Amino acid sequence: MKRAEEGQAGALTMQKIAELAGVSAMTVSRALKSDASISPETRARILDIVSRIGYVPDATARMFASRRSGFVAALVPSLNNSNFADTVRGMEEAFGPAGLQLLLGDTEYSLSREEDLISALLQRRPEAIVLTGGVHTPAARQMLAKAGIPIVETWDLPKAPLDHVVGFSNEAAGAAMVHYLYERGRRNIGFIGGATNLDTRGSERRAGYARAVRELGLSRSRVVTFGKPPVTMSQGGEALDLMLKQWPEVDAILCVSDLSAFGVLMECQRRGVAVPQRLAIAGFGDFEVARCCHPRLTTIAVDCQGIGRRAAEIVLSALEAKKSGEVLPPETVVMPFEVVARETV
């Protein structure tokens, strides 16, 4: 019964096509590959039959026979974040045409969840894996090393990379924004970010803030941490309250992301705090909301999609090299970031 239904599709196999075309299964297989040696006439005849009868090759069997899964695993802290979604899109753009399927995992900013996902995804024998960030559990590092596939860490510049890297220095970005605020005359600069170190990129930005404040000889650092990542817009607003209570003299706030910066901005409007006259606000990530809100948010722009695209290109060339037995030496691509001056500073 169930068999019969599936029979239509399930029974269709290369062998059947081969019989219809009067060739061997192998020839059908060759007809479906672009680079195989087969006469144009035979290929045309087979492809015609294939399309007319609606045969779809079984990718599972192909993977199994060729020992190539056609998968690339990618882990992001959150899919519900336009920056990472852009990176995923960049990867898809490059992997799709190459016939590679992206296996996505959402770590929810948790290293242990990352470890679980790595172990689960490795069962699928991906041909490469793209990670976000440079911090992983020891078990995860071990599994990855043992997997023997190209690895790309993104969005960060790890001290001890596992393999390839496509990222930028979040620490430098944080410092750069402090310098920008300083240039614009701000002297009492605060920082709002997450309460944990789970978002390592956020922690790096905070470290950059602290370094710059020290370097510039500003009297003290004013840091309000709030909530687990991802830090929400609303939490930005709540953090502003704490910030103003503790350091009423603060005249500029650097936020871990545009989302929290937006929350701060809206809370300022509710309280009648003049932005940027009384308080300057800076974000990170150049989210759409930062370009559109009023006043427009000064922020740091990164080419998120470019990170994904570059990561994918590295994976593709590593896989290409692997065909001829080579192993590409680890490569680190440093992506630029840019302070985007708008209206909140």
Next chain:
Amino acid sequence: MKRAEEGQAGALTMQKIAELAGVSAMTVSRALKSDASISPETRARILDIVSRIGYVPDATARMFASRRSGFVAALVPSLNNSNFADTVRGMEEAFGPAGLQLLLGDTEYSLSREEDLISALLQRRPEAIVLTGGVHTPAARQMLAKAGIPIVETWDLPKAPLDHVVGFSNEAAGAAMVHYLYERGRRNIGFIGGATNLDTRGSERRAGYARAVRELGLSRSRVVTFGKPPVTMSQGGEALDLMLKQWPEVDAILCVSDLSAFGVLMECQRRGVAVPQRLAIAGFGDFEVARCCHPRLTTIAVDCQGIGRRAAEIVLSALEAKKSGEVLPPETVVMPFEVVARETV
């Protein structure tokens, strides 16, 4: 060389484990399944060896041998949209524990891209497929019917469902918001949405708007369409300009999503248009930005994550039924939506 590296992991097979444990490969297989008939001692001994030596079963081979892929395909119009990202998260929460891996595809609001993705994903022999919306190309419908797997269409209530449905009436939602605006005394209500019919949910909402305007006997409908989906925040602002030029008397605007509504709101602030006194604004989707902006956006809330979770539950029960040869009758789950009154109306 390359072989040698992979040798560590690649050479490990059930046969090896079986030899080490002094049993047959079949017994190792049983030890790794939870419901197989095997003695507790044997299982414990095998599992001990497995974990000590770090053997990871090859999911590809398992898929192939058991004719079960462990995949569920899911197509969304855009990953970079918090509503759909939430739906994906809802699915992941339900599929993960069930050992199913989500294969995600991003249709970019294009039916032909959806068709391509369906054809590509079907090669992976997913056990079920979750789609967004109820409109698909004829070729796509045919492929899906032929695949003989459970299908769930989400985020809409298709007239002719392919199989199961978890959605709500976008048309009714659009109409409901018009009625709400009417109750609040607005009589000159406009609509801002995308210029194409690619976003079928958006088109439905517009249809609901048009119907409600007619029903309420409002003099005319005022529709500004702008850009391809996804309609951005900035496009909302630009559309406001067109709206005010064409119909200066408009006193309320219903937007296809919170993102465009937010763009409208910000543009109002730049122009000094008082919201809601002079102009009421309503959005759709209850995005975080709607909850956090100032003034807070009146919108329509849907349980996006719940849609994903319910869709996954239906898939799981359909797969469960399939084991015993049954085919579940098509089920339609209507999710509620709710007008969330805030400060822009």
Next chain:
DNA sequence: CGAAGCTGTGTTAACGATCCCATCATGGGG
């Protein structure tokens, strides 16, 4: 003109797990 190389195709043997059935103990009931 024969050796060598190329092209197009077929044959065979995997790939690594699971399925189905057979087999062998073991123990309880007649």
Next chain:
DNA sequence: CCCCATGATGGGATCGTTAACACAGCTTCG
């Protein structure tokens, strides 16, 4: 004491495709 049900394990066959090699028929070139 024997028979049969039950539980635990093993032995092949098998899933659909591709890799590797074989080979026939041509062309090319010394």
